[in-house]
Amino acid sequence: MSATREDVGGTPLPPGWAKPAHQPDAFELTTTTFEERAAKTMARPFARGAIANATDHAAALTTARFVGTDHDALREEARKIRAHAIANLPDYLDHWIDQAERKGTVVHYASDESEARRIVAQICTDQQITRVVKSKSMASEEVSLNSALEAVGVDIYETDLGEFVVQAMGDRPGHVIAPILHRTKDEVHELFSAMAGHELPNEAEALTAFAREGLRHAFLTADAGISGGNFLIAETGDVLLVTNEGNGRLTTSLPPIHIALVGIEKVLPRRRDLAVLLPLLTGHGTGQQITTYVSVAAGPRRQGEPDGPEQMHVVLLDAGRSALLGGEFEEALHCIRCGACQNVCPVYRQVGGHAYGWVYGGPIGAVLTPLFRGQEEAGELAHATTLCGACDDVCPVKIPLHDLLLGLRRRSDADGHVPRHEQLAFALWAQVWSRPLLYRASTAVARGSLRTLARDGVVSAKTPLLRRWTAGRDLVVGRRAR
């Protein structure tokens, strides 16, 4: 009854679609500095404007969404759920595995990035998988999954519209929720027209239709679907996936094999915890009431169900996560990847996601990247912030990003890199201050959060890192409310 590979196997994709463009393998983290990468985005005026507009818009929608509710109490509830789940991570994971296996899911264990690549590549070779549709997964970006699969002869189609553009351009996602925030319609038009072999109308609707058509074909002929997972529910062995386009569900429904690559920190104790986490994830991510498609899967298709995969595999990814447990930076594991901290970060808004050099941008990127990639490669990122604290104020699970960044700075300062980094942070801050509109926007954001550093209502010049930023300008802010 279920879809089999023989249905449409071997059907060619439209011309121009046969070989997806290759994604660059190496991240720039090791070869360039933050400043160099930031300069690239800052040299593209559209990108800067687009990032600032889009992030303003997202932040405003989030605020509007929670009017009339006890937003702070909800965030506190979410913080406790995440903290409890992480404090008891091995127990909840153990339980999740029991439940998932009971429902027929095959669970795999990846201690590090290379093991994750090996496991998925092995599944592909064992089962003669040559065409894969993929729904956006940050974990797979972390482990550079695509290039590992291409190496074993698998054609991969990213199916999220933005990710598809990123893949075809050989680019990297610029934002955790909106991957091509930094790209123009003209650039997409040029790319898709080249793929189509003729000039397409330069309208978002027509361009989307073009991508839909080719990707629909990929969905109907793929041997496997690869996804990430937004949450794992310990109680029931579920993998939860949210998307607005519907590509996530198609990825887990149409191909005969579904493989999910999920970080171990994604565990939630119970389904009912979703009533708290889901509205926060979407409200802070896109400002919607709820993401259009929320799919909760446990195991492959069962007897009597009209569709669905014959196999479900979940690859649990550690890759540096367990090393954070119980330590100074454990709270970084509470992150639900909503992207809100990027939207309000005055540095991210200036330089975009690529400057962070790896998978995650903005404040959470400045925290996670040094923790996952090491101080040597990424220590400077802890300085790519203004420490305004806007991220703390917006994080739906109340991660103290500001404190984590300070902690990472202390670590990096111990390596003796202070002066150059301080210059970098100052340069970024100066960029914001040099333009009146941006200045106003960023202070609107920072007000209430600079409070963290303020004494007697004035940001003090005593904090060494603020010395140069406040020179000649006293920033008067309200007394700290806490």
Added chain:
Amino acid sequence: MTDRASFLAAIRSAPRGLDPGLPDRRDAPDAPTQLRVGEDRAARLQAEAEAASTVVHRVTASDVAATVARVLVEANSQRIALTTDLAPFVDDVQATLAVAGLTGAIYAEVAPNRAHAGALDATVTGCIAAVAASGSIVTSAAGAGRAGALIAPTHICVVRDEQIVGGLHELFDGDVLAEAGSLFALQSGPSRSADIEKVLILGVHGPGNVHLIIVAPD
């Protein structure tokens, strides 16, 4: 290759962080996805669904089939599939479609061939619940299938008044999910993307034309 025991052992060997305890959900604060006191469920469902660009029809049981047929004729749908969770309306809908010169195939018979499923113009499904405060319909792998609600450009969902729950808390605390099968899903309006310069496009991979038929209690 790392096995379960060594994988978990590595995690267990890490020190444990502060545990604030698992909050008791009975005291959970308000979320936007909860019903306000005294609010009418069907009215809220309609408002939230419309805010998410779903077309809402409120009808009596005897008008369901005619409404389905009208929507399908307007959408000019030819290849139509019905899922079994549409019961008790399946026969009625098929008969009414026949009068309009249309055929409603059964999705379970179409789905085994992906190419056929992918070529559908419209699907008509039931659901296991609808969530008023989030404007969502909840479908199950056992009923509408995994892809039944989003494989075609037009989707019509029929929900009976007694299937509407107030908010997400009610959904997850209730028992409708127990029989969902290998997957349950919340859908809230048409498929959408704003990836290209923030222009909102409906109908990316899923349907752009979504109708919700709310059936009044007898």
